Amino acid sequence: MNRFIPRRWQRWINRRIPRSDVQLLTQKNLFILPTSAGVVFAMLLLLMLITGINYQNSLIYLVTFLLGAVFIGAMYQTHRTLAGLELTLVEAGEGFAGDDVLFHLRATAGKQDAVAVMLSADDTGVGIGHVPAGQSREVRLPVTSQSRGYLQPDRIRIETRFPFGLLKAWSWMRPVTAGIVFPRPVAAPETPGVAKERDQTTAATRSSDGNDHAQLRPWREGDLSQRVLWKRYARSGQMVVADWEADKGSPHWLDFDRFAGAKYELRLSHLCWLVVERGKSGARFGLSLPGQAIEPDAGPAHTVRCLRALATWGQQKPRDAVGLRHGTRQDPDAKASASIATGGGL
Incomplete structure (x- = not known):
């Protein structure tokens, strides 16, 4: 029962506020x-009203109804301040895991000024302040990231408590466009043995047909078929790819x-650190990378690419x-094991 009510509330909100990069508040x-x-x-006010009824005091009635009118x-x-305001996602951010994206x-305010407006996502927030009628104000909202992948805030809350702080009016924006969170860079250990082995493999796969300017390497999944030396493959059964021209220098491949x-x-x-x-x-x-x-x-x-x-x-x-609150990754090692089965395992 404790979980049923929040789930029904979430579904009701999601139906009422569908995902969109533009949200008009109505x-x-x-x-x-x-x-x-x-x-x-x-x-x-209720206590003052009861007191006024008990003592039949007209002055207490007057003050009570006056303050009640102020409350109404x-x-x-408060509701009018946000009505007609349009919130637009201009650009989803990028950053490293653990940082604020x-x-x-x-x-953009409608016919009325938007005053004391606040934006928040999770535990972070930023104030927009006063947006005059018909004008726009841009702001950058930090969203906390926890893991690499796509970062799509479930809800961005927009709120105001103007004028007296007695009431709060709010709504949400559920953006479609997701930000991108890069892996957290970790210094890579030196692996000279792997680099030496790769150099030896490259030297062994150089063309023996006089093509001294082409540096060849074994075929990797994701390489274009047009770059495969099919004649060599038909002759020796070894699938190699013309990787680079020697006169342009040998680039350093960062390999998964x-x-x-x-x-x-x-x-x-x-790899991110490299x-x-x-x-x-x-x-x-x-x-x-496997497959890419x-x-x-x-x-x-x-x-950046x-x-x-x-x-x-x-x-x-x-x-x-x-x-999903913080991207889409759930169990990367379990998911990746299937996709890497043909590209190299542990």
């Missing part, structure tokens, strides 16, 4: 209740299988019907 999706100060104020006026004004939002014996999430954290370091130095590098390979390149755009690949590897974008 009477259908606005809620209002007294604050703790408002409850105390209402109890005092505050209720109208910033979501860029825009609040480099850290044999480590758990999958730790491997991704090591990607960040290569990005800082401006060196060319490629990223090899990013060709060697350099620059900030390439670094590799970080996104590490963040979303083995993940699926959140569905509208399922709101």
Whole structure:
């Protein structure tokens, strides 16, 4: 019974406020209740009314009804402050696991000013302040992340307690667009044996047909079929790919299988650290993940592309019907074991 009521409440809210990156606040999706100060104020009014009835004191009646009118006026004004306000998700943020990911939002007031507006998600919040009628105010809301993957806040709360703090009006926004959380960088251990073995394999797979300028490597899952040397495969049964031109230099491949014996999430954290370091130095590098390979390149755009690949590897974008609080990962080692069965295990 204790779980049944919250589940029914959640389903009712989800039906009333569907997922959208644009939320217009109207009477259908606005809620209002007294604050703790408002409850105390209402109890005092009730006590004053009982006292006035008991003593038949006109002055107590006057003060009671006057303060009651103020309470009712505050209720109208509090609701009116948020009515017509439109909240738009401009851009979902990106960041590393454990950090606050910033979501860029825009609040546009309707015919009335929006005063003392607050935005919050989970335990973090930020104030928008005063939004004049017909104007917009942009704000960046920090959302706490716990693990890599897609970060889709289940609800972003918008609230005001204007004018007297006796009542609070609020609603929610349930964004569709999810942010991306990169793995937490963990310094990678030195593995010279693996690098030496890779160099020996590359040297052994160089073309013996006079193609001295092509550096060849064994085929990886995700490589384009056009780059496979099919004649060599038909002759020797060895599937290799023309990886790079020797006169352009040999890029350093960051390989998922480099850290044999480590758990999958730790491997991704090591690779994330290496990607960040290569990005800082401006060196060319490629990223090899089971089922996915990013060709060697350099620059900030390439670094971000590799970080996104590490963040979303083995993940699926959140569905509208399922709101997960901190991304979509549940048991990555269990899920990844099936997808890596053909790409290398522990």
